[in-house]
Amino acid sequence: MLEPTEIQAGDVYLRPFTPYDEPAVAEALADPDILRWTAGNAVIQTPAEKRARKWLESRIDCWARGNAVFAIADSSTKVLLGSVTLRDVNRVPQxxxxxxxxxxxxxxxxxxxxxxxxxxxxxxRARAEGGQGLHRVSLDHALVNEGSCRVATRAGFLLEGTMREYYVELDGRRHDSHLHSRLASDVVEPL
Structure with a gap:
């Protein structure tokens, strides 16, 4: 079980999601790219007016299931700007x-x-220091989602390879995906 956590990183404040985030999540899910690449099929198949609540349902109580889902908020206004998730924390050790x-x-x-x-x-960070003691974090994205590749690279994730026809859209279209990872031992300058 993960303990819900808040992280202050300069002008970025990371915190668990709350039911009060529903209007901002609804606004985000109106973006075709967010809906296409990150919402998930269950949310996509939900009527538009109920998508934000559906998306939030599994994110608010996710910490108990080993998924650390953070809202990215402006540190001064606390306005929701995005999301960062570490899922399946320690499902595979570290x-x-x-x-x-x-x-x-x-x-x-x-x-x-x-x-x-x-x-x-x-x-x-070590558990004794409030972290999770992870050694490896991976991520993948469809090759056609070039913005996601830029985010991964800027955050110090190295490209490991291409997974052929890995990402499947709701309509059945398949896309090759990049696999990136970052290790605790990697030297990455803070952003």
Whole structure:
């Protein structure tokens, strides 16, 4: 079980999601790219007016199931700007899988890369220091999602290879995906 955590990283504040985030999540899910690449099939198949609640349901209580889902918020206004997730924490010993999105209105500020970097550093910290003691965090993205590749690279994730026809869209279209990872032993300058 993970303990819900807050992380202050400069002007980025990472915190667990709450039911009060529903309007901002609804706004984000109106973006076709967020819906396409990060929402998941269960959310996509939900009527538009109920998608935010559906998305939040599994994110609010996810910590007890080994998934650390952080809201990226502005540290001064606390306005929701995006999300960074470490899922399946320690399902494979000392490993997790990362995912992220940023609301279109907040793009261009490198929030996803900075949030991802901060959450991964938290994950790598020893448990005795409030972290998770992870050694490896991986992530994948469809090759056609070039923005996600830039986020991964900026946050110090190295490209390991291409997974052929790995990502499957709801309509059955398949895309090759890049696999990236970052190790606790990698030397990455803070963002």
């Amino acid at each position: 490993q997790a899988v990362a995912a992220y999105w940023v609301n279109p209105a907040a793009r261009g500020r490198r929030l996803a890369a900075r949030g991802l970097d901060a959450v991964v550093r938290w994950g790598f």
